[in-house]
Amino acid sequence: MRKSYSNQLRLDSVPIEQVELNLESRDRIVPILRALQFLYSDRKLIDEILQWIATDVNSDSRTDTGRTGMEYWHICVLAAVRLGCDFTYDQLQDLAENHRKLRAVMGVGDCDDRPFKWRTICNNIRLLRPETIARINQAIVSAGHAFDPTVIEKVRADSFVMETNIHYPTESSLLYDGLRKIIPQCVRLAEAHGVNGWRQYAHLLKKIKQLNRDINRIATKKGPRYKKRLQPLYRELLKKVAILTQRARDLCLLTGQRLPEIADLFGTNTLQALIVRTERVAETTRRRIIHGETVANSDKLFSIFEPHTQLYKRGKAGQPMQFGRQVLIFEDAAGFVVRAVLMKRDEGDKQVAVRETKSLQNDFQNGVKRLSFDRGFHSPDNQRELSELVDHLCLPRPGVKQSAVQLDDNEFRSAQQNHSGVESMIGALQSGNAMKRCRDRSEIGFERYLQLGILGRNLHTLGRMLIARENQNAAAAHSRRKAV
Numbered sequence: 216m217r218k219s220y221s222n223q224l225r226l227d228s229v230p231i232e233q234v235e236l237n238l239e240s241r242d243r244i245v246p247i248l249r250a251l252q253f254l255y256s257d258r259k260l261i262d263e264i265l266q267w268i269a270t271d272v273n274s275d276s277r278t279d280t281g282r283t284g285m286e287y288w289h290i291c292v293l294a295a296v297r298l299g300c301d302f303t304y305d306q307l308q309d310l311a312e313n314h315r316k317l318r319a320v321m322g323v324g325d326c327d328d329r330p331f332k333w334r335t336i337c338n339n340i341r342l343l344r345p346e347t348i349a350r351i352n353q354a355i356v357s358a359g360h361a362f363d364p365t366v367i368e369k370v371r372a373d374s375f376v377m378e379t380n381i382h383y384p385t386e387s388s389l390l391y392d393g394l395r396k397i398i399p400q401c402v403r404l405a406e407a408h409g410v411n412g413w414r415q416y417a418h419l420l421k422k423i424k425q426l427n428r429d430i431n432r433i434a435t436k437k438g439p440r441y442k443k444r445l446q447p448l449y450r451e452l453l454k455k456v457a458i459l460t461q462r463a464r465d466l467c468l469l470t471g472q473r474l475p476e477i478a479d480l481f482g483t484n485t486l487q488a489l490i491v492r493t494e495r496v497a498e499t500t501r502r503r504i505i506h507g508e509t510v511a512n513s514d515k516l517f518s519i520f521e522p523h524t525q526l527y528k529r530g531k532a533g534q535p536m537q538f539g540r541q542v543l544i545f546e547d548a549a550g551f552v553v554r555a556v557l558m559k560r561d562e563g564d565k566q567v568a569v570r571e572t573k574s575l576q577n578d579f580q581n582g583v584k585r586l587s588f589d590r591g592f593h594s595p596d597n598q599r600e601l602s603e604l605v606d607h608l609c610l611p612r613p614g615v616k617q618s619a620v621q622l623d624d625n626e627f628r629s630a631q632q633n634h635s636g637v638e639s640m641i642g643a644l645q646s647g648n649a650m651k652r653c654r655d656r657s658e659i660g661f662e663r664y665l666q667l668g669i670l671g672r673n674l675h676t677l678g679r680m681l682i683a684r685e686n687q688n689a690a691a692a693h694s695r696r697k698a699v
Contacts, residue, residue: 217273217284227324232256238682238689243647245691246678247299247671250322251292253358253681255320260358264291264351272342285339292321293331294340294348298664299671301649304333310335340667345659348666349555352673353578356551359677362684366549368584370575371630371637374564374591375645376527377665378539378652381518386500387430387449390456392519393493394423400486401463408470412462419459422637426452456497463490481522481658492519513561521660525560539653542665543567545575546640550676550694553581554578555669557662568592569600576604585609585626587634609634640672648672 236245255261265287272287274338296317297307310317311331323329360367368385376575382388398420402413418620433441463486467474468672476488480489480495499515502508517538527537541562545554554575568588576583586601587609602608609630645651648668655664683692 225324227326238691244300247674249673249681250678267347271344271347290339295674298668299649304337308333345662345666355673366547367579367582369548369632370545370583371587372545373637374543375641376537377542379521379524384517387427389496391427397463397489457458460490461694525618546637552669564592568597574606587630
């Protein structure tokens, strides 16, 4: 049984719109709570947002029967605060039970001792689809643009890599990861169906772990002809992988389970998916280590548990290689992230610039007049097509002479001077909204995490805008970031 929010005001609580916040506090939770107050005061807007949340939460359940679940408003507030303030679920539980202002904005009274367990919070937030959070983001941006509709006219865009939560991948460690998950699942499946043959599973795991350690020891110390010394160990490991994955396939057949298919490669972490991924890693390991081939990144897997992970070599100082996914963001003149896109594994900056700019213009009725990118988005086709989409395009061409010609345009020069501010936005997202590394699992979890981070940032921007309108000198209204 669920409801949007409590219509009955308790004696120990105050109306959410009347909760007094400490505007002299520079803590990042204050602007977010102020923005949530603003959303709650707009009954039409908040009812629409909570209806979107209700659709996701109750996709396969009823709302009029069963035990009482979290209110949709509570889910909305806790989802916003989680990455808006870079909290873990344990911190979120503690604040939901003890932070007076957060509880007041949630509509929870001082004497209300209901628990907010971290597992319950986590399970409810995970029910939200990334598309729903993106729609909430658009509603927040539209609410902010109502104060100054001209801010959408100037937009700057850039991409960055948000890392997945994985260890540094090596062939031996990935093979070990696959087998240490396949073997226990096969043991449980065999016991449930009375199938023999997995009695020595602990010994098998011990042998595979020792092989992984021996390989890591040689690869770390290197020394003379270390690549040759690695090959016998890899051959033995690959032999065990081939035997065990085939036994796992046979067990699926014996127990009536679905056989592994290539479509399971990027699916959920089932036994079938683990078998297919381990076999893929074994294939690329044999090609690279045994046969000395150069394997393309598109053929590789960089994690058994996060198979959507990609390797990026962007030449960043201190980070020559990054394992994650590339994200493209568009920021307007007020500091709102008006669009955030998770690129496909095989896409780069040049492939998405035109497509996403068209989507941006469709979302805002061709309201973007000036758009800036960095040189990495340049191609002759992009220059031509983007120039048709916006009045003033800032997309530097490679080469000194071509860049000098572009700098003769005052609008181009102004946009280029302001473009570096989008790097500040990326830094704020990574340091303040935990978007340097995704802590959630799976590709759908990765996309949800991205949209939650953008939600927290946009609420922070809206909150500072509202506080500045009420009290320009308030500490909570100040920001060191400059507008476009």
